Amino acid sequence: MPGGGGLCLHTILPDPSNPDRLFVAISTGGVYRTDDGGKNWQPRNKGIRAKFLPPDQQYPEWGQCVHKVVSHPSNANRMFLQHHWGIYRSDDAGDSWNDIGNGVPSDFGFAMEIDPHDPNTVYVIPIESDEFRCTPEAKLRVYRTKNAGDSWEPLTEGLPQEDALETILRDNLKADANDPTGLYFGTRSGKLFGSKNGGDSWTMISEGLPAITCVKTAKIG
Template sequence: MAGAEPGVVWAGTEPGAVFRSRDGGETWDLERALWEHPHRAQWSEGFGGQAFHTVLPHPTDPGSAVVALSTGGVYRTTDDGASWEPRNSGIRAEFLPEGEQYPEFGQCVHKVARHPSRPERLFAQNHGGVYRSDDEGGSWTSIAEGLPADFGFPVVVHPHEPDTVHVFPLGGAGGRYPPDGRARVWRSRDAGESWDELGEGLPDGFFVGVLRDAMCSDDHAETGLYLGARNGTVWASADAGRTWRLVVADLPDVVCVRAAAY
């Protein structure tokens, strides 16, 4: 993930660590303050392992970045990586015992997205829960009402509209099947206050296994949206998700397919 400065590139890894390059990827440095964070010993693993899958450099402030991992939560630095603070207030960890479900850290975040023109706004898809923050993770509000399920992996903002966000709800055994067996993308145009079901052309009875970065927007097309699935298929929509068509089939079975056009 590129940062606000030319030549600065960030990378998250498994096991949970974040690296940064200041020379376009020629050399890399471990974000040591995060690696040595006192919370790290208590970070757990999701079913997919422990990994920093989300790295969001601030689009205008080179000293600021937001990262997220499964299982550990959302963290932010504002001092160029010298320190990192948890940013999880209001995010429920449903897998913890009753009375302990709103910890300072330890949430199983599946993905966080932000819009470059409104960097203080974040959207998060969790292992149980869809959230919005309007203060860069200082507090979170549930926006799952109206969705058929609050479990999922990708969350995608529109490249030009900061109030437009897409999710792909999953349920069933291990959270791998769409509710009712209907593969559908859900879109909100009012920052999660309401949702519309989209997906004409996506199959019913579809084993999806959509993970993390498997849905993304095309920054160069106002209405381009792509969806990759673990069964080796890639689907594309040219009308903001209303209708879909199969564009790639029979790729080798992989953990995740990310499709994008540049």
């Protein structure tokens, strides 16, 4: 499983309906799938554009810089992907991908999360670019789709909309199992935000922390 700029294996997704199938995603390597319990792996990157490559080489079989992949246990064939440049959806277990990045201020980013109660609801936090890795227009916005990427809406209530030059890394956005869904994300500047209503409104939980690189949720009791 090659990766031209590094072998960061950051995503592992099982298929609850097929114990022999597993997906992994690797930075500068792409998405790979096994259908025989790991004996053989095949790249699954058709339709993902590697914008950073020369124009005539932008759709390679492997080598894409995938930042995050999510899926829902109720439908493992439908997957969502945050690329180095681009937001994508697959409806056929990664055999092909379609660009769904229209409607966000930048399709560059790292963090992505799926709602545990709705396989069509996905959240991303756009970043300006690979050269300027902060939130676009100095506004901290979470974007949500409720229709599997056909449209996106900004979620801003309670989030700073001025001078908010924040960076959110790939594992810094996480949902809990509550209903309504709780969402949490952290920034490299040490701020932690939370929502009790699926992102409709946000509260700063803490600030002044060290750089946050991973957010997890757990049910206690």
